[in-house]
Amino acid sequence: xxxxxxxxxxxxxxxxxxxxxIELCRQLYNSFIIERRYAYxxxxxxLTYNYQQNEIPELKNTFVEYxxxxxxxxxxxxxxxxxxxxxxxxxxxxxxxGKRQKAGFPRLKGKGQYKSLTYPxxxxxxxxxxxLELSKIGIIxxxxxxxxxxxxxxxxxxxxxxxxxxxxxxxxxxxLPVVVPLPFINEPTENTIGADVGxxxxxxxxxxxxxxxxxxxxxxxxSIGKAQKNLSQKKKGSSNxxxxxxxxxKRHKKVKNQREDFAHKLSKNIVDNNDVIVFENLNVKGMVKxxxxxxxxxxxxxxxxVQYTTYKAESAGKEVVLVDPRNTSKTCxxxxxxxxxxxxxxxxxxxxxCGYKIDRDLNAAINIHNKGLExxxxxxxxxxPVEIGALPERATPVSEAGSPRF
Ligand SMILES: [Zn+2]
Numbered sequence: 001x002x003x004x005x006x007x008x009x010x011x012x013x014x015x016x017x018x019x020x021x022i023e024l025c026r027q028l029y030n031s032f033i034i035e036r037r038y039a040y041x042x043x044x045x046x047l048t049y050n051y052q053q054n055e056i057p058e059l060k061n062t063f064v065e066y067x068x069x070x071x072x073x074x075x076x077x078x079x080x081x082x083x084x085x086x087x088x089x090x091x092x093x094x095x096x097x098g099k100r101q102k103a104g105f106p107r108l109k110g111k112g113q114y115k116s117l118t119y120p121x122x123x124x125x126x127x128x129x130x131x132l133e134l135s136k137i138g139i140i141x142x143x144x145x146x147x148x149x150x151x152x153x154x155x156x157x158x159x160x161x162x163x164x165x166x167x168x169x170x171x172x173x174x175x176l177p178v179v180v181p182l183p184f185i186n187e188p189t190e191n192t193i194g195a196d197v198g199x200x201x202x203x204x205x206x207x208x209x210x211x212x213x214x215x216x217x218x219x220x221x222x223s224i225g226k227a228q229k230n231l232s233q234k235k236k237g238s239s240n241x242x243x244x245x246x247x248x249x250k251r252h253k254k255v256k257n258q259r260e261d262f263a264h265k266l267s268k269n270i271v272d273n274n275d276v277i278v279f280e281n282l283n284v285k286g287m288v289k290x291x292x293x294x295x296x297x298x299x300x301x302x303x304x305x306v307q308y309t310t311y312k313a314e315s316a317g318k319e320v321v322l323v324d325p326r327n328t329s330k331t332c333x334x335x336x337x338x339x340x341x342x343x344x345x346x347x348x349x350x351x352x353x354c355g356y357k358i359d360r361d362l363n364a365a366i367n368i369h370n371k372g373l374e375x376x377x378x379x380x381x382x383x384x385p386v387e388i389g390a391l392p393e394r395a396t397p398v399s400e401a402g403s404p405r406f
Contacts, residue, residue, distance in 0.1 A: 194369025
């Protein structure tokens with residue numbers, strides 16, 4: 001990724017619009033942070049990017065001024081909050097390892113601390129005369145002092161203290177010479193993650209994010225159940241029975257497609273954002289005996305997800321590691337002590353040895369992550385703090401309305 005930064009010359013009216021939008025985004029950012037804090041404090045729930053992003057359409061209906069902001073710009077606000085939390089969880093892990101003093105909880109942003117808008121994929125166009133067209137803002141004069149080479153991925157519109165405006169294009173460049181880092185220079189920082197399949201949440205990642213089973217799959221299963229019942233009530237050989245059969249097979253097919261689609265989107269997102277991904281090597285056949293878990297696994301097409309992630313990782317030059325699931329739930333991720341017993345109903349892991357308290361799934365995900373890194377000889381990953389909002393980062397793919405968003 002390479003960034004091209006050009007000066008913008010908005011008219012005073014456009015400047016007003018830009019400032020208004022930045023202010024709306026700042027308020028939204030703070031609302032998302034408050035919502036996450038509240039959910040965690042009151043319900044011990046970690047909200048996902050997905051969850052908050054799905055609230056945007058309703059927000060627009062309640063606070064109509066948000067209709068004046070491009071929807072991807074609003075989604076990017078949810079993405080920034082998500083990144084702030086991911087970074088916090090990472091820092092928190094570091095704190096546990098004694099590498100730093102404070103974890104730095106994600107903070108609310110005051111006026112002047114939120115200075116940019118990001119268009120993650122669309123909503124902007126560079127016109128032939130060098131002007132920049134922004135959705136919901138208009139055509140802005142831009143001083144493009146050099147050619148952009150490569151594919152534009154995101155656009156960040158920002159302002160500085162002196163009131164100057166800039167457009168930063170983040171560009172993916174292909175066929176660039178491969179740069180081999182010298183051995184004595186720090187190794188490039190890798191993003192690594194571990195994933196745990198659970199009962200409460202479909203997946204809990206070692207950075208604290210969770211993925212819940214999509215509702216549409218449950219709905220689809222209900223509609224299959226209805227169609228099956230309907231079929232059983234029809235007389236054999238009747239034309240109505242044939243019709244019911246067709247309906248049933250259509251619904252089966254629809255759910256199957258939805259599952260695959262879900263697995264594709266989720267695996268793409270995982271691979272886009274990580275270099276090493278650790279899963280448990282689950283014997284799915286063995287686990288299906290547990291009924292509740294079976295449902296989650298079937299919904300997620302867990303196997304499919306691991307397969308899709310593996311081949312996507314391979315083609316992206318990234319790595320999927322499978323580890324032995326033994327004791328991943330029962331081990332304390334803080335001191336390594338193994339508990340004798342941990343009932344499925346116990347949501348919080350409490351260590352008898354060091355007293356560490358943590359969400360059971362998150363504990364397991366951290367153990368899976370550590371096992372995986374040990375297996376590939378990475379040990380504990382190094383962490384470089386990322387300055388939020390400084391440079392537009394990779395965007396999360398966003399699908400059409402109605403389908404799952406990952
Ligand atoms: Zn412990």
